[in-house]
Amino acid sequence: MLAYIVRRTAYGFVVVLGVLLLLFALFFLYAEPIEMARRAVGEKAPPEVLEQWVVNHGYDKPTWWNSESPGDTMLVDHFRSMLTFDFGRSDADDSPILERIRAGMGPSLSLTLPIFTVGVLLGVGLSLFVAYFRETYIDRMGVVLCVLGMSLSILLYIIGGQFLIGKMLRWFPISGFDASPAVMLRFLALPVLVGLAEGLGGSIRFYRTVFIEETGRDYVRTARAKGCGDGRIMARHVLHNAMIPILTRVVVSIPFLFTGSLLLESFFGIPGLGSMMVDAIHGNDFATLRAMVYIGALLFIAAQILTDIAYTLVDPRVRLA
DSSP, X not given: OHHHHHHHHHHHHHHHHHHHHHHHHHHHTTSOHHHHHHHHHOTTOOHHHHHHHHHHTTTTSOSSOOSSOTTOSHHHHHHHHHHTTOOOBOTTTOOBHHHHHHHHHXXXXXXXXXXXHHHHHHHHHHHHHHHHTTTSXXXXXXXXXXXXXXXXXXXXXXXXXXXXXXXXXXXXXSSOOOOOHHHHHHHHHHHHHHHHHHHHHHHHHHHHHHHHHHTTSHHHHXXXXXXXXXXXXXXXXXXXXXXXXXHHHHHHTTHHHHHOOHHHHHHHTOOSHHHHHHHHHHTTOHHHHHHHHHHHHHHHHHHHHHHHHHHHHHOTXXXXX
C-alpha cells in the first residue's frame, strides 16, 4: 500500500503542476497587468497609479522568459508562491490572502460540516428505508419526491426558506453571522436546513439505486434462503457491501467542506470561503481566485487518494498494488 500511496502522490503532484500552468494561462494571459490594475483601482485612475499598482503586485516582470535573470519571471513567481503557499496579498484591498483563508475556514466549516454529516446520515437512512419497501407505493412516492427535489434550483430553496421560515414564521434570522457560541446556532440553522433540503433528494436517489442493485446479488438470495429477515439483510449485508460507492460519494465531497458554499454563504451573509470567492469574482481579485482554485485542486487530489485507502478498510478483497 505504501508504494501505491507514493505513486499516487507523485501522479497528484504532476496534476498539481498542470493545474498551476492552466491557472497561469487563464489569469495572466487572459488579461494584461495594466487591465488588472485598472479593474482594481478604477478606470479613471492616473497612469502612474496604475503602474505603481502593477509594480507592487509583481506584475511588471516578464511573463515567460527573462534573458537577464531566467528565474525572475511571472511564471516562476507563480509556481514558487503557490507551491510554498505564499499567496501574497489580495488584488482588491491588499489584505494577506492566507490570513483571510484562515479566518474564513471557521464560518465555512461551521456551515458545511453539519450539512455534510446530517446529510449523509439522513440520506443513507432514508434510502435504506425506501429500498426496504422497494416496488411499493412508499418506494414510488419516495422516488417522485426525490426527483422533484432534485429538479428545483437551490435559489428556490434559499428564497423560499428565507421567506417562509425567516420572514413569516420568524424562527431564525434571514441572514447574518455571529461567531459567539450562544447565538451562532440561530444564524446557522436556516442555511443548514436549506442545504439539507437541497441535497437530500439527490443523495437518497443515489443511495437507493445502490442498495436496490445490491439486493439482487447472490449473497442476498442466499441469506434470504437461510431465513434471514429483510430488515437484517438491509442493515447488515446490503449496507456493508454498498460501502464502496457510498465512500466514493462521501469522500469526494470532503474538499467542498473547506472551500465553502458559494450561494449559501452569499445569500445568508456568512463570511466564509465561499463568500470570499464570490467577492473575489465580483472584484476581479485574481490573486485570491488563484489561491482558492489551487487549494481546491490539492484537496480534491488528497480526497481521491483517501478514497482508495478507504476502499481497503471496508472491503478486504480490495488490494492496492
